[in-house]
Structure formats: C-alpha cells, structure tokens
Amino acid sequence: MTIGIRKFIPLLHMLTGGGYCHTMSSVTMLIRIQPTGFEMISDIQEQETETMINTLFSFFLLIGALLLVPNSLMATDTFVLRPYYPTTTLNGMTHPLKEMTSTSEVNGKCKTIYADKGEIIPTSGALAELDTTFIRLEIEANKIARVQAQRKLDQEKKTLARYTVLKDKNSTSEATFDEVALNFDLYTYTLQKLKIEETHLLEQLARHVIMAPPGWRVIERFAEPGEYIQAGTAIARLGDFRSLLIRLAVTYEELQSLKELKTIPLILPEIAQTVDAEIHQTSPVFDAKTRKIPMELIITAPREGLTVPLRGGMRAELVFKTTSDTNTFLVPLSALISRYEAHWLVQPDGTKLQVLLLGKSENKSQAIVSGDMLFSGMQAMTNPTKLNKLDLLGNN
Numbered sequence: 548m549t550i551g552i553r554k555f556i557p558l559l560h561m562l563t564g565g566g567y568c569h570t571m572s573s574v575t576m577l578i579r580i581q582p583t584g585f586e587m588i589s590d591i592q593e594q595e596t597e598t599m600i601n602t603l604f605s606f607f608l609l610i611g612a613l614l615l616v617p618n619s620l621m622a623t624d625t626f627v628l629r630p631y632y633p634t635t636t637l638n639g640m641t642h643p644l645k646e647m648t649s650t651s652e653v654n655g656k657c658k659t660i661y662a663d664k665g666e667i668i669p670t671s672g673a674l675a676e677l678d679t680t681f682i683r684l685e686i687e688a689n690k691i692a693r694v695q696a697q698r699k700l701d702q703e704k705k706t707l708a709r710y711t712v713l714k715d716k717n718s719t720s721e722a723t724f725d726e727v728a729l730n731f732d733l734y735t736y737t738l739q740k741l742k743i744e745e746t747h748l749l750e751q752l753a754r755h756v757i758m759a760p761p762g763w764r765v766i767e768r769f770a771e772p773g774e775y776i777q778a779g780t781a782i783a784r785l786g787d788f789r790s791l792l793i794r795l796a797v798t799y800e801e802l803q804s805l806k807e808l809k810t811i812p813l814i815l816p817e818i819a820q821t822v823d824a825e826i827h828q829t830s831p832v833f834d835a836k837t838r839k840i841p842m843e844l845i846i847t848a849p850r851e852g853l854t855v856p857l858r859g860g861m862r863a864e865l866v867f868k869t870t871s872d873t874n875t876f877l878v879p880l881s882a883l884i885s886r887y888e889a890h891w892l893v894q895p896d897g898t899k900l901q902v903l904l905l906g907k908s909e910n911k912s913q914a915i916v917s918g919d920m921l922f923s924g925m926q927a928m929t930n931p932t933k934l935n936k937l938d939l940l941g942n943n
Contacts, residue, residue, distance in 0.1 A: 624929040625895055626882065628922070631875040631908075631915050632868040635801055639793040641861045643786030644845070646766070649674055651776045652754045655681075660772055660782075662765045668785070674759040675770065675782050679752055686748045693741040700734040707731045763787050786859065791846050792827060793863045796839035802829065804869045805842075813846060814864040818855045822846050824865075875905060876921055877913045881930045890916070893931035900927075 655677030662668050710727045713719040767784040770776060793813065797805070805811060805826065813824040827845035834841055844865070848857040883904070884891045891899040902918040 625926045626879060626929050628876045628878065628925045628927065630923050631873070631877045632870055633873070633875070634866060634868055634909070635804075637795050637797065637801075637865040639795050639844075639863050639865070641791040641793060641846075641857065641859050641863055643764075643766075643788045643859055644790040644792055645787040646784065647760075647763075647786075648784050649757060649759050649782045651675075651677065651757055651780050651782055652778055653677065653682075653751055654777050655679070655755055655775070657770050657772050657774045657776050660768070660770065662759075662783075664765050664768050666765055668759045668761050668763045668765070670761050672758045672761045673756050674765075674785075675757040677755040677757070677776060679755045682748060682752050682755060686745070686752065689741060689745050689748055693738065693745065696734060696738040696741055700731070700738055703727070703731040703734050757782055759783075759785055760787065762789060788857075788859055789848050791848050791857055791859065791861075793824065793844040793846070793865075795842055795844065795865065796834060796837045797842055798839055800869055801867075802840055802842065804867060807870060808867065811844060811865065811867070813844065814866065815857075815861055816864055817861055818853070820853055820855075822850060822853075822857075873917075874921070875915055875917045876923070877908060878916055878927065879929055880907075880912070880914050881932070882927055883914055883916070884931055892916070892918075892921075892927045894925075894927055 657675060658678045659676045661671075661673045661675065668674060707727050710719055710724045714721075714724045763785045764787075765783050766786045769781045769783060776782070811824045811826070812821050814821050824844040824846045827843040829843075830841040833839060844863075846857070850857065878892065882892055883902075884893065884899070885904075890902050890904045892902055893899050900918060900920045902916040902921065905915040905917055907914055
C-alpha cells in the first residue's frame with residue numbers, strides 16, 4: 548500500500564499533541580508500507596526536520612500496536628446463549644362432556660315430547676311420554692285377579708284348618724288332607740305371582756315416561772308426537788354441555804409441557820375470550836395416523852364475565868411454549884457470520900463455532916440456531932464483524 552505523508556500531517560499533529568509544529572510547503576515523498584517495514588519511493592523536495600522523523604516513527608509504532616491488539620479486546624460486546632422454547636399452537640373444537648342416545652324400553656304411541664332440539668331437559672327429567680291406556684288396563688286386570696286369588700286363599704285356609712282337626716281325630720284320610728293342603732299352597736303361590744306381575748306392570752307404566760338426565764341438551768330428536776314407538780327405538784341424542792371438552796393430539800414433549808402448567812389458558816377466537824382449562828384425560832397409547840397422543844382438555848361452560856355462553860362447536864386455540872430441551876438457542880442476528888449459506892458464532896477468545904440456522908424469532912429480531920457445541924450459558928460475541936478481516940479469514 549502506498550501513502551503520501553501529506554495526508555497524515557494533521558493526524559500526526561493530533562497524535563503528538565502538537566509536538567510536530569513544522570510546516571511543509573510541498574511534500575512529494577511517498578512511502579510503501581510492507582509487512583517488513585516501509586521504504587521511501589521518492590525524495591522529498593525540502594529538507595525534513597528531525598521532529599518529523601520522530602513523529603513518523605511514533606505513528607507507525609501506533610499502527611503496529613493496533614494491528615497486534617487481540618480480537619477479544621477489539622470486540623468485547625458479548626451475550627449469553629439462552630435456550631429457545633418454540634411456541635406451539637393447537638386448535639380444536641368444543642364438544643359436550645358426555646353424549647348418550649335415549650331409547651324407549653316399551654311399545655306405545657308417542658303422546659308428548661317435553662324437550663325439542665337444542666332445549667334443556669327439565670328438572671323432572673322427562674323427555675317424552677307414551678300412551679298408557681293399555682298398560683293401565685292390564686294393571687286393573689291384575690288387581691282383580693289378585694282379589695280373586697286372595698278370596699280363594701282365605702277359603703282354602705279355613706278348609707285346611709278343618710281338615711287338620713279331622714286328621715288329628717283320625718276322621719279323614721291322609722290323601723284328602725294332602726289335597727286340601729296342596730290347594731292352599733297353590734293359591735298362596737298364585738297370589739305371590741300376581742303381586743310380582745303387578746310390580747312388573749307398574750314398572751312398565753313408569754317406563755312409558757322416557758327419562759333423561761336433567762340439565763342435558765337435546766342434540767337431535769328422532770321421534771314425533773303421535774308416532775308409534777317400538778321397544779329399542781331411539782328417541783333423541785343428548786349431550787352434557789355444562790362442561791365442554793377440547794380433543795387434541797400432542798407429542799410426548801408437548802404433553803409434558805402442558806402437565807407442568809398450573810392453568811392452561813384457552814383462547815376462544817370467535818368470542819374473543821380466554822378461559823382456563825384443565826387436562827381431563829390422556830390416552831395411554833398413540834394414534835397410528837397422527838403418531839401423536841390423544842388428549843382432552845375440559846372447561847366449565849357456565850362462567851361469569853362471559854358475554855356469550857359457551858356451547859359446542861366453538862373453535863378453541865391453545866398457545867403454549869414447550870419446555871423440553873431441544874438444543875436450540877436464540878442469538879442476535881448480528882452475532883452470526885455467514886458465508887455461502889454457512890453460519891458461525893464467535894466466542895470471546897476468537898474461536899468460531901459452526902451452527903445451523905433454523906429461522907428467526909417471532910419479532911424477526913433474533914436468529915434461532917442449533918449446534919452440537921452449543922450449550923446454555925455459553926458466551927459469544929454480539930458483533931464479530933468488527934474483528935480484523937484477515938484474522939477471520941485465517942480462522943476459516
């Protein structure tokens with residue numbers, strides 16, 4: 548590199564604190580700077596003073612000292628690597644806590660339906676009622692048969708008492724006494740059978756009113772009033788919407804991160820509300836299609852402060868950070884040295900570590916990197932581009 552001394556006279560004057568006070572009207576001497584020193588190319592037209600030579604000597608000593616400054620002193624701004632925990636977003640829909648299909652256990656014509664689609668089952672629990680005309684007639688016939696059986700039994704009881712006295716006096720045969728005793732037992736069993744039939748008929752009468760859990764909602768109705776219903780026919784499909792489930796599929800690392808949270812904030816974008824959820828249950832196996840673990844979150848639907856009541860079919864969004872060690876770190880963008888799609892971090896002692904650039908943070912202000920030699924708490928230079936370029940090339 549060739550320089551003219553005239554260009555450095557103001558700088559020399561400043562560096563020497565004004566010690567160089569001579570003025571040169573014309574300077575044509577050129578100096579070639581080489582690794583081993585410098586040499587003059589042309590002679591100066593006017594005689595230089597000894598002060599100028601001393602000043603030049605001081606100047607080049609200063610330049611040499613700057614070239615020998617360690618890299619760690621030239622770029623002392625460092626940062627500490629901190630782990631990067633990626634943000635995971637999962638989406639699901641709200642479902643009722645439980646579902647069931649209500650069916651009829653007896654035959655009959657549908658008389659009344661107490662809850663239509665979307666309505667809540669009343670506190671009585673009655674969902675529908677079937678016509679009870681024929682079952683009531685059977686109950687009345689059973690009542691008459693029980694009265695008759697009771698009259699017969701009373702009569703046979705008296706007859707048995709008379710023949711017991713006659714037998715004690717040896718005034719009747721053994722066969723006649725056994726026949727009277729048998730009739731008494733048969734009427735006793737007949738009366739017991741009729742009482743059992745009465746219980747059966749009363750139970751059938753009660754089942755003509757089709758019951759459902761109070762507070763549940765009708766999801767779908769399958770019967771209409773006046774329609775004949777056979778035993779086993781579905782009347783309606785019901786759901787418990789007092790608590791809602793959100794079904795998700797997560798990885799093992801995501802599941803462990805969710806278990807570490809005390810409360811799980813769940814965003815409901817459609818109503819711009821956030822509610823707290825809990826883990827309801829997790830599957831002990833994984834889904835073969837998604838290769839993830841099925842799990843369910845639960846939220847209580849009746850909540851204060853919500854302008855819109857919660858219901859099924861609402862979109863739910865779960866945003867959380869995974870806390871598992873993924874060996875990824877956040878670093879400033881200025882800390883990376885990039886060449887030909889390769890990237891390095893520089894430690895304070897000048898050591899370069901090659902890293903893999905995975906992307907940028909959400910606000911685009913930091914880079915996400917990974918590397919085998921990286922660990923949490925390690926220091927690196929914030930702006931290694933301030934280093935001597937010759938030194939960086941030598942470390943490649």
